[in-house]
Amino acid sequence: MTADPETPLRADARRNRDQILAAAREVFATQGPEVPMEEIARTAGVGIGTLYRRFPDRDSLIRAVARASFAQVLDDTRSAATEEPTAWDALVRLVNRSHQLQASVHLSLTSPRAREVLHGDPEIEESRDELLAEFARIVEAAKAEGTMRPDVDAGDVVVLTAMVLHRPPGALATAVLAFDRAVAIVLDGLRARPGGTPAGSSLPGRPITVDDLGASALRGGADTAAGRRPTR
Amino acid sequence: MTADPETPLRADARRNRDQILAAAREVFATQGPEVPMEEIARTAGVGIGTLYRRFPDRDSLIRAVARASFAQVLDDTRSAATEEPTAWDALVRLVNRSHQLQASVHLSLTSPRAREVLHGDPEIEESRDELLAEFARIVEAAKAEGTMRPDVDAGDVVVLTAMVLHRPPGALATAVLAFDRAVAIVLDGLRARPGGTPAGSSLPGRPITVDDLGASALRGGADTAAGRRPTR
């Protein structure tokens, strides 16, 4: 009996846990979040029992993967904001880098099942709120420095970013290029115009703030306001 | 036994088939393509046996739904090209309308399972090729009329369009607005600039043609060349 539930986990157990998480991230990415648990276990190189010891059911595994991803994205966002000379550069870096590091987010957004599960997880909600705040800071700064068109707000940018992150895994050379170009085009759409917004390019409605994304945000704003689904 | 397999289907049978198709589209859209067949039958108001009589297995149902969707998109694209005064208007109409009419396409793109199934369906390949051709025509025309930036090609537009169509179902008012704005911003990114492409906005690589999407196209170019498939 080692007692308290927060015991840091024996070395080997820790390793296994990490392998499972990595395997799940990968397998979820390629096959969706309904893959047989056994496939995940096999990929991780552990027995099915071990998997279940660490994550008592599929949902808890999905949650763990999503948490790790979100934490990563948040990290990246902060690094970008800190390290890049301008807010615009930070944004560019984010939408370009994230596609490698956090394609995993995309999974969190992809399946009805995953959305269901993630909805309301407190740790995730927290990461998300921090992420939105960070984004808002960057967008404000970019508008202030005159690199971003003034008629958008952080919510708009988040939606576009989510759209862009929605990129599928696995990719041919051409596809990667195509994708990078698409991102560049989207960024062009966001950039401030020398002479102000030209006629005919005014955006519908009003700027979307992160608060508009509100209770839904990435999960629901960009990827749409889920509207709770039946739990089965 | 009534006759050859091409008999146009009795009226009630026809009705059943359509109901099933409609139900499947809806249920796939909200719950993903792995929903229990019985759920689809129930939604359609028919017995499970009837469903199976019309569509001998899940894949064939997925295919039928996808075919109908593709046909629709193609139709829309042609109408837009014909009816709108400029190529740019046609494009704008497409990316805006399609999001209502053919959000269903998105499903075809969403799940690994669906992609797997659709891959190589001749009827779908054909629709897709026609669609790409149509797109290419529109894009060429837009560049010729000076409304679209000259450094893109149809493949780029297809990728962006697919990105934009990837919108999830269910939506709060704000989310819809956010989405329309995002589309507008993307279009701004595609539009020709009065003084030519400004410094710093040059796109990476070279224009992507529909041929680059080649063997993959919507299924693989936009949504990427699937790469690893489940082994099962």
Next chain:
Amino acid sequence: MTADPETPLRADARRNRDQILAAAREVFATQGPEVPMEEIARTAGVGIGTLYRRFPDRDSLIRAVARASFAQVLDDTRSAATEEPTAWDALVRLVNRSHQLQASVHLSLTSPRAREVLHGDPEIEESRDELLAEFARIVEAAKAEGTMRPDVDAGDVVVLTAMVLHRPPGALATAVLAFDRAVAIVLDGLRARPGGTPAGSSLPGRPITVDDLGASALRGGADTAAGRRPTR
């Protein structure tokens, strides 16, 4: 679609349901209520899927078996009360017959699992209450006719009856005899004495009524007040 959930069940379905119930009764009786579902299905001669179609999980099967048993016991009790010349004869018949017909009750009382599940099933509670009422009538009549000792009440008799019904299945000839004798001895203990209760034979406490068994009765009074167990 046949609609309404009360459709009387197709003939073959009905037959299957009955076979499953019979098989479950038997298998529960010999192996306890934790036997593999597959064993039950096999005994019933149906596929495991069929079993699950009729009884969505083990608990619901346990409940169904218990309901049928209780209904039977109630029936027997009423017949006995009606058909036997004296209340005492009715009682004798009950404790003797029931051991053949309703040994099944005993199962309902035997395992913690079963008790857990049955606790609070409305249909069962109802049968039980009617059963208790019937018992009370018989006991009153027996006391009135002078065949039962006056210092007991129906609750006492119920407890003894439950005790006596607790007989295990399967039995060697000797064991059966031993059992019948035990029942006879218990009955002797209940019978009125010619000269009144002899000194030294007065019972502790006060007569137990069916109301004392109250919310618990057979399930909890005789077989003891369960005291809700963890549900796991």
Next chain:
Amino acid sequence: MTADPETPLRADARRNRDQILAAAREVFATQGPEVPMEEIARTAGVGIGTLYRRFPDRDSLIRAVARASFAQVLDDTRSAATEEPTAWDALVRLVNRSHQLQASVHLSLTSPRAREVLHGDPEIEESRDELLAEFARIVEAAKAEGTMRPDVDAGDVVVLTAMVLHRPPGALATAVLAFDRAVAIVLDGLRARPGGTPAGSSLPGRPITVDDLGASALRGGADTAAGRRPTR
């Protein structure tokens, strides 16, 4: 390696063993003999590994619990025979006390699994035989002293005692009272009548001796000759 397997066990090891045994008795009593081993370990406050070091598998634990219980009952029986003034008093004390001390016996009798396991354990068989012998002595004595009806034999008494010990765990005040009364009534049934057995009260068959319980005894006579065993 410390020494031969009979080394009396280090103090802490001893303590662990006892805790496990106590925990097992309790948990078996409330949840049946199929509880997860980990539950037992947890209740005992030891690791699962420790449990398995002491008792190499579940059956061996069941056996250990049963042996301890049987030994206790035997002890009690001897004490009662020695300390009580009459054989009848000894019997009364047994059936009343045992219900507190050895309700555990009942568990040994309760589940098909437990019976299976205990069947043929030499130590248990031995305790049982001694127990039966002791019982026989008491019953003979009681008949000789004129307190017990002459038409019964020790086997009858054993069967009734087992019946009476079959009391479930957990109990409301009323239930306890009800139970004590039931025991009293059963004893009344066993007691000699002043004027001999009255007409209509003659018992069926012939007196059951402990030898009749023979190969089955408590395990099979009272709780009946198991008959069909699981095939597995």
Next chain:
DNA sequence: TATGAATGAGGTTTCATTCAT
């Protein structure tokens, strides 16, 4: 020695598909 991690067999349950009514 005590512990708790890892394992995998086995039981439960779901659901795609077939088939009798």
Next chain:
DNA sequence: GATGAATGAAACCTCATTCAT
């Protein structure tokens, strides 16, 4: 032709037992 019952393969998950720390 429509229906819903039956089937069994396959996924989920639990837990007895073994083994590394």
